Amino acid sequence: DSGVTQTPKHLITATGQRVTLRCSPRSGDLSVYWYQQSLDQGLQFLIQYYNGEERAKGNILERFSAQQFPDLHSELNLSSLELGDSALYFCASSTQAGGAGELFFGEGSRLTVL
Amino acid sequence: AQSVTQPDIHITVSEGASLELRCNYSYGATPYLFWYVQSPGQGLQLLLKYFSGDTLVQGIKGFEAEFKRSQSSFNLRKPSVHWSDAAEYFCAVGGSGATNKLIFGTGTLLAVQP
Numbered sequence: 001d002s003g004v005t006q007t008p009k010h011l012i013t014a015t016g017q018r019v020t021l022r023c024s025p026r027s028g029d030l031s032v033y034w035y036q037q038s039l040d041q042g043l044q045f046l047i048q049y050y051n052g053e054e055r056a057k058g059n060i061l062e063r064f065s066a067q068q069f070p071d072l073h074s075e076l077n078l079s080s081l082e083l084g085d086s087a088l089y090f091c092a093s094s095t096q097a098g099g100a101g102e103l104f105f106g107e108g109s110r111l112t113v114l
Numbered sequence: 115a116q117s118v119t120q121p122d123i124h125i126t127v128s129e130g131a132s133l134e135l136r137c138n139y140s141y142g143a144t145p146y147l148f149w150y151v152q153s154p155g156q157g158l159q160l161l162l163k164y165f166s167g168d169t170l171v172q173g174i175k176g177f178e179a180e181f182k183r184s185q186s187s188f189n190l191r192k193p194s195v196h197w198s199d200a201a202e203y204f205c206a207v208g209g210s211g212a213t214n215k216l217i218f219g220t221g222t223l224l225a226v227q228p
Contacts, residue, residue: 002157033215043204043218056213090157094214101214102148105157 003027004106006091012112018079021109025072025093031055032074033094033103034066038087049074050097078111086113116141118207118219126225127195135190135222137205146208147188148216149179153201161203164188175199200226 003026013019025032034046045058049068060066063081068074078085088110092103117140127133139145146165150158162173169181179190188205202223206216 002159004157031214035218042220045215045217048213048215056215058215092158096214098212098214101208102160102163103214103216105150105159107155107157 002104002106004091004093004104006089006106006109008109009107010110010112012114013081014114015081015083017081017113018077019081019111021076021078021089021091021111023074023076023091023093023106025074025091026104029093029095029104030072031094031097031101032068032072033092034060034074034076035090035092036087037090037108038084041087043090046076048097055097081113083113086111116145116207116209116217118205118217120203120205120219120222122222123220124223124225126227128227129197130194133190133192133195133199133224135203135205135224137188137190137219138186139188139205139207140186141207141209143209146214147179147181148206148208149173149177149188149190150204150206150218151175151201152204152221158204161190195224195226197226197228200224 005024030051033048046060048056066076088108090108092105094101119138149161205219208216
């Protein structure tokens with residue numbers, strides 16, 4: 001158990017809909033990362049937050065947004081969903097924002113868009 | 115730009131045989147290098163990491179990896195594979211800048227024959 005909690009574990013929805021994925025980092029970790037894992041793209045970095053502020057941005061679509069709240073949990077919002085958004089979304093956390101540091105991953109939220 | 119290449123998509127070894135999974139990276143400065151393992155339906159677990167110092171690093175579950183700067187490689191090895199090692203293995207690179215986000219390779223799926 002990494003200490004990173006993601007909900008829901010599974011989610012099935014229709015095209016055009018909006019969903020929210022939630023992540024609770026390990027106790028004491030200030031940095032949260034979101035990754036998308038799909039068969040054709042592999043593990044893609046989406047976005048990083050540190051202590052409530054955006055720190056780094058990757059290949060995140062405009063239809064996607066994220067935020068980190070004062071209690072340090074994070075949410076990833078996916079809107080106008082398309083079939084291609086079906087993937088496993090991972091959250092990770094770490095103590096630091098930069099420099100050397102290990103990322104601890106949750107078990108992921110599997111999104112299926114029908 | 116940072117990138118990681120794992121040239122072997124799928125590898126099959128016999129139980130008890132030795133294993134080497136290849137990883138090549140591209141990074142402009144001194145990289146931080148990681149190997150993660152993902153079992154079916156699970157999140158990513160850190161096997162080992164290289165930040166500096168001894169280029170041969172030991173990890174959990176009997177794995178080790180060697181950093182070779184001249185070859186831009188960080189290959190993962192295990193002298194004797196167990197059936198429980200069947201999983202997908204990801205190499206990742208991170209840096210020492212303002213963000214410690216990781217860039218992952220496409221993964222190598224390991225199958226173990228009895």
